[in-house]
Amino acid sequence: MNDKLYIIMPAYNEAANIEKTIKQWHTVIEEIGSNSRLVIFNDGSNDNTYEIMLSLKSKFPQLVPETKTNSGHGATLLYAYNYCIENNADYVFQTDSDGQTNPKEFWEFWNKRNNYDFIIGYRKKRQDGFGRIIVNRILKLIVWLIFGEKVKDSNTPFRLMNIKKLKPLLEFIPFDFFLSNVIISMLVVKRKEKYLWLPITFKPRQGGINSINFKRIIKIGYKAISDFYTIKHNLNK
16 A cells, blocks of 8 residues: 655645645645645635635645634644644645745655655755845754754755654644744754755745744744743653
8 A cells, every 4th residue: 555645735825826836736646646635724814725725626636625723834734744643644745835845856755755754855945035044044043052953954844754753743842833843853853863854945935925024033933932942841851
C-alpha cells in the first residue's frame, strides 16, 4: 500500500492565489496515490477564498476544503497537523497557499522520506523582501539565545514530516502558538531527530496582500518569547 500523504496549507484571504495553487499541488497529490489528500484550511477569510475552494472540489477530487474560525497561521497549522493524525496520514507536507513555493521541488523531499523523519526546506533564493529576511534572522537569533540551538531557516513553509515522529513534538506546543514552524524546527534539532535541510526557492507573493505587518510581527514576537520560555521549561522537566 502506498504511503498516505496529506499536503496541508493554511489560507487566509487568498482568493487571488488559491485556484492556481490548487491546480499546481493537486497534480502532486494525484501522483502520490488515491488515498492521499490536498487539504486546505480556510482560516476565517473575509473574502471568497473558501467559496473558490468549494467550487473546485468536483474538478479536483483529492482536494479537501476545510474552514474554521480565524486563529492565525501557527494555530491553523497545529489544527491541521492534528487533523492529519486523526485521519491516519503517514506523512504530512506543509506549505503555504500564496504561490511562493515550487511544487517541483517537493519530489526531492518525498524521495528521501525513508531516510529522514523531518525534511525541511531552507530558503536559499528568497524573493519575498528584505524585511522578511531580517525577521527570519531575528527569529534564528532568539531561538539560539533561548534554546541554544541553531536552525538553518527558522520559519520555512516547506517541510515533509513523518506523522508518528511529529505527534510527540506537538505536545510541547501551546494550541494557539503563532510560530509553530519555528518551534518545530527547534525541537527537531534539539531532540536530535533524523532530519535533513534541503534548499528551496521562494518566489514573491503571486497575488493578494500579505496579512502580516511589522506592528503585528512585534506583537507576535513578544508573545513568542514568553511562549518560548514556557516550552523551554516544559522541555527541562
